[in-house]
Amino acid sequence: MTFSNDMVDPCNPVGLAGIEFIEYATNQPQAFGGLIEQMGFVAIARHRSREVTLYRQGDMNLVVNADPRALPSTARDDLPATVISAVALRVRDADTAYRHAIDMGAWPIQTRVGVMELNIPGVHGAGDSILYFVDRVGDFSIYDVDFKPIPGVPQHPPALDGMHLFGVVQSIDEGRGPEWIDFYQQLMNFTVLPEGQFFGAVRKGILLASPCRSFYLQLVEPPPGAGSLQWDEQLVRIGFGVPDVLAAVRLLRQRGIAFLEGEAQAPSEKGALTRLYKGGVSFELVVSERAAMAAEAP
Incomplete structure (x- = not known):
């Protein structure tokens, strides 16, 4: 085609x-x-x-x-x-x-x-x-x-609590923001959101919106004073949109998922982070208008 x-x-x-x-x-x-x-x-x-x-x-x-x-x-x-x-x-x-x-x-x-x-x-x-x-x-x-x-398994299981893909978090080296912005703009015309506009639990870095406005990319540099921290450029986490973050946290806790509970990282109405599991994987929940609209649809 x-x-x-x-x-x-x-x-x-x-x-x-x-x-x-x-x-x-x-x-x-x-x-x-x-x-x-x-x-x-x-x-x-x-x-x-x-x-x-x-x-x-x-x-x-x-x-x-x-x-x-x-x-x-x-x-x-x-x-x-x-x-x-x-x-x-x-x-x-x-x-x-x-x-x-x-x-x-x-x-x-x-x-x-x-x-x-x-x-x-x-x-x-x-x-x-x-x-x-x-x-x-x-x-x-x-x-x-x-x-x-797989025999006997439904091929289209429903989403849990309205979950959908909201975005992907990418770690970048210090000062490499302009290069990665140019990469995603040139390839697919991603748009940089205004400084200070964030979603979810991690409110830092650079946020890019896809041209279809169906998902976001978050570019995050190493934190200040992280000289001894191993920090590689890679895709580090995916975020799931949900209509009600706290309700989704309660449901996932019942299913065995643990969330960070620190003073600055505790689940809120805007977002929540799971703990880091073996292998270095974590997930993020983000309040999402799309999920809210889907939940309200007849």
Whole structure:
């Protein structure tokens, strides 16, 4: 499928329409799978040829990749590790979006396609992460080719308490904000929100809105005086939008999820942070108008 130039929206040059999936790489797939099941996700399918599982709730898809090659080269086999290894962006046309990104200076990734697998175009993101471009033609999706449904499991489990993907937090090196702003603006026309406008529990850094206004990116530099702190540029956390943060916290606590309780980090009406689990993973809840409107719909 191709699109002519007169069909391209200059405000949204790649036809961005949200996040198709977020991929985690882990050397503890069972432990991490159990954690996101506590967060409301359900394992619905397994990859046809790799140690990869697809989890879903509502319109959110998480791909859990247990292939050792998916982890950063710095990961140690004897230590738990879980990282956000890729974000797949839903776009109007994947090939057009990919070529636009390369024309704007992004670095292409090398793909390895096996039998019965799709070649998903992508470029290098923060650290070792990948930004994939995925399009949909009618009801057909990438999961129809690459994954086999788990027998007896509903393929479209409902979202827990109105949860949806709100955004992704990325750590950046000190002073690198302008470079990353330029990266996301050039590739996809993200917009920098006014200084001081934040969502959720972590009110610092730089906030960027996607051109489709369906999710946000938060760029966070190391805190002052963090000279001895290990700080790598990478995707560090995803945020879930909910209509009522405190109600969602109560529900998730009942499911075994623990939240930070410090004076400056305790759950509030605006947001909440889970504790850091083994492997270095955490999640954030953010109050969301979209979730509130969905909850009020008849």
